[in-house]
Amino acid sequence: MTAQAILAELIACGITPNLTPDGAGIEVPAGRLTDPQRAAIKAHKVELIACIQEAANLTTELLAAAMRACDAHGDGPEAREQMRLDCLETPPQLRADLLQHFRDVYPASNRVKQEPNT
Incomplete structure (x- = not known):
């Protein structure tokens, strides 16, 4: 089983794993893991940490891009919060x-792309 498959299974079960503040461990809600899930997490901990970090980075980028969309439409605070949610x-x-x-x-940038001088 790959780290991506483990993460997908956890999310499908309603379990959202997070990294510990130092980034070296994985936190899940107490009492939610099955024994096979716990074993899979332990067996693929390093790869799973990388997947969780990648997912967090993607979410951060997604939220920034969504706020650019809100900027383009002149959305106010309520619409921006709804977009975030x-x-x-x-x-x-x-x-x-x-x-x-x-x-x-x-x-991210609305600069006009310039053609090289010929």
């Missing part, structure tokens, strides 16, 4: 696609 409610396996959509439609 909508992004966080997006299933983790769909967040990369949503991020790509926001990047395509609301790029």
Whole structure:
């Protein structure tokens, strides 16, 4: 089983693993893991930590891109908060696609690309 598969299984079971503050461990709600899940986490801890960190980074990028969309539409605080909540409610396996959509439609930089001198 891969770390991505373990993470997907945990999320499907309603378990959202987080990293400890030092980033060296994994935290899950007490009493929620089955013995096989616990064993899988221990067997793939390093890879799973990397997956959780990658998912957190993706979520951070997604929220920043969503706020660019809000900026483009002149959204106020309530709409921005709703956008944030909508992004966080997006299933983790769909967040990369949503991020790509926001990047395509609301790029981080609106600078005009200059052609090289010929």
